[in-house]
Amino acid sequence: MTTVENGVNVQALLDARAALKDAPEAAQFTWRATSKWEKGVHSTIRVQQFHGLGAEQTHKSESVFDADHPAVFAAEDNGITPIEFLLVGLASCLTAGVASVAQNRGIQLRSVESTVEGNHDIRGILGDSDVRNGYNDIKVTFHIDADATKQEIEALVAQSQKRSAVFDALTNPTDVTVTVA
Amino acid sequence: MTTVENGVNVQALLDARAALKDAPEAAQFTWRATSKWEKGVHSTIRVQQFHGLGAEQTHKSESVFDADHPAVFAAEDNGITPIEFLLVGLASCLTAGVASVAQNRGIQLRSVESTVEGNHDIRGILGDSDVRNGYNDIKVTFHIDADATKQEIEALVAQSQKRSAVFDALTNPTDVTVTVA
Numbered sequence: 021m022t023t024v025e026n027g028v029n030v031q032a033l034l035d036a037r038a039a040l041k042d043a044p045e046a047a048q049f050t051w052r053a054t055s056k057w058e059k060g061v062h063s064t065i066r067v068q069q070f071h072g073l074g075a076e077q078t079h080k081s082e083s084v085f086d087a088d089h090p091a092v093f094a095a096e097d098n099g100i101t102p103i104e105f106l107l108v109g110l111a112s113c114l115t116a117g118v119a120s121v122a123q124n125r126g127i128q129l130r131s132v133e134s135t136v137e138g139n140h141d142i143r144g145i146l147g148d149s150d151v152r153n154g155y156n157d158i159k160v161t162f163h164i165d166a167d168a169t170k171q172e173i174e175a176l177v178a179q180s181q182k183r184s185a186v187f188d189a190l191t192n193p194t195d196v197t198v199t200v201a
Numbered sequence: 202m203t204t205v206e207n208g209v210n211v212q213a214l215l216d217a218r219a220a221l222k223d224a225p226e227a228a229q230f231t232w233r234a235t236s237k238w239e240k241g242v243h244s245t246i247r248v249q250q251f252h253g254l255g256a257e258q259t260h261k262s263e264s265v266f267d268a269d270h271p272a273v274f275a276a277e278d279n280g281i282t283p284i285e286f287l288l289v290g291l292a293s294c295l296t297a298g299v300a301s302v303a304q305n306r307g308i309q310l311r312s313v314e315s316t317v318e319g320n321h322d323i324r325g326i327l328g329d330s331d332v333r334n335g336y337n338d339i340k341v342t343f344h345i346d347a348d349a350t351k352q353e354i355e356a357l358v359a360q361s362q363k364r365s366a367v368f369d370a371l372t373n374p375t376d377v378t379v380t381v382a
Contacts, residue, residue, distance in 0.1 A: 027241030032275030037327040049321045053288035057313035060208030061297035065289045067281045072273060072323070079271055080278045087293030090261075092254055094213030097261045100248045102297060103366040105290030107234035108246045112268030113283035114379065116242035132238035140230045142253070145366050146218040154370035160379040174381050181379050185284040185326050189335035189371060196372050198295065198341040198362050200355050 028123040046073045062088040062098045103155070107136040109186045114160060117180025127172060130165040158190065209304040227254045243269040243279045284336070288317040290367045295341060298361025308353060311346040339371065 040047040049072035055065045068082040086099025093101075100108075111134050122129050138158045144151035164173050181187050221228040230253035236246045249263040267280030281289075292315050303310050319339045325332035345354050362368050 027243075029241075029275040033327065036274075037324075037329075040324055040327065041329070044322075044324065047322050047324045047327075049323050051282065051285045051288060051319045051321060053285065053292050053317045055292035055296050055315045055317070057296050057300060057310065060210075061300055062208075063293045063296040063313075065292050067285050067289065070271075070285075077271065077273055079281065083281050085266075085289050085293075087289070087297070089297065090251075090258065092258055093217075094210040100260065100264050101232065102290045102294035103370065104232045104234065104248050104251075105286045105293070106367065106370055107232060108236075108248065108266050108268070109283045109286030109290070110377070111234050111236035111246050112244045112266075112286070115236050115238050115244040116268070116270065116283060119238060119242055129238065132244075134236045136234045136236070138232045140232060140366065141225075141228050142230050143218070143221055143225065143228045144369075145364050146214065146221065146228075147364065148218075148222070152369055152373070153364055153366045154368075154373065155366075155375050157376040157378070160377065162379070162381045164381060170381070177379060177381050183326050183328065183334055185321065185334045185336075186287065187335075187377060187379075188325075188333055189284065189287055190375050191377050192333070192335065193373055194336045194371050195338040196291070196341065196368060197338070198343070198358060198368075200343045200345060200351070200358050 024123060024126045024128045026119050026123045026129050028120045030120065030123045033120065048072070058098075060088070061093075061095050062086065103138065103140065106155075106186075106190065107138055107158070110158065110160065110190060111136045113184045113186035114162075114177070114180050117184050118162070118164065118176050121176050121179045122166065122168075125172075125176070127176065128167040130167075131163075132165075133163045134160055136160045205304060205307045205309045207300050207304045207310050209301045211301065211304045214301065229253070239279075241269070242274075242276050243267065284319065284321065287336075287367075287371065288319055288339070291339065291341065291371060292317045294365045294367035295343075295358070295361050298365050299343070299345065299357050302357050302360045303347065303349075306353075306357070308357065309348040311348075312344075314344045315341055317341045
């Protein structure tokens with residue numbers, strides 16, 4: 021068997037799956053972000069700490085993001101629009117899944133690119149109650165070059181979708197509670 | 202009446218709402234992201250172009266994001282985890298809404314901070330079919346300092362939630378189609 025190297029430590033993930041089966045409390049993660057309003061619809065958001073494996077964890081560095089609205093919304097465009105961050109998460113989650121599944125199946129990847137498009141009728145957020153606020157639908161298109169048949173590549177993408185955290189979060193409802201301290 | 206300045210051009214948004222009522226096709230936006238696999242579960246995602254008001258539009262600059270998994274997932278932690286981007290979008294969307302609604306209601310904001318926490322049982326993404334892949338639930342806590350009563354501040358947050366694109370996208374299902382070109 022040819023050695024495949026996509027850079028994913030599949031054995032560690034299989035070991036984690038086995039370990040967490042007997043320690044479900046360690047599998048409870050809490051991801052966190054903190055935001056600070058700057059001015060107008062511009063805010064900065066920071067991500068570094070999270071909880072998992074029964075302890076506080078930290079990313080090796082803090083990530084800071086700017087979110088704003090574009091000039092066509094009469095804003096200053098200091099960063100991408102909040103709803104665009106969902107597309108960033110979806111693209112990266114599905115791509116990580118493709119790499120992991122390919123590694124597990126012994127398929128060498130050469131390149132994986134995707135385009136994500138979210139269709140959005142902005143009359144909802146502007147106050148029209150007959151139009152939903154979020155996306156009407158989202159389309160993801162992958163371009164993948166790998167040592168595999170078209171059918172094998174399609175199966176990689178299908179399996180990635182089946183185990184994608186972000187795909188699930190967007191296609192199924194999640195309870196979100198908002199409170200004022 | 203005191204002049205309130207939160208930096209949101211509410212009149213432009215009200216004008217847009219009126220204009221788009223008679224031109225629904227101009228209200229159809231398509232937001233886009235493109236991703237490129239780097240190595241392992243690391244990818245880079247770019248956002249700049251979008252479609253809206255019947256034409257191609259562009260952010261004033263391109264935004265580039267790194268997504269990866271942390272060291273506890275046996276990865277290199279070159280960026281935040283895909284599912285964390287959903288929290289970035291949620292925090293910034295609700296914050297933009299608070300600022301817009303406050304401006305419209307004549308409430309001066311001094312500071313708006315929030316913490317967003319997403320609870321996630323990672324056994325799902327590791328392959329346990331009895332556990333969902335996405336978040337179990339998400340909690341958002343706002344700390345707001347404004348020239349307003351506690352009740353008025355709570356009403357700001359409630360109205361923001363009611364018109365938030367990302368809140369809707371996370372609490373209600375969206376059709377996501379994934380294809381291989």
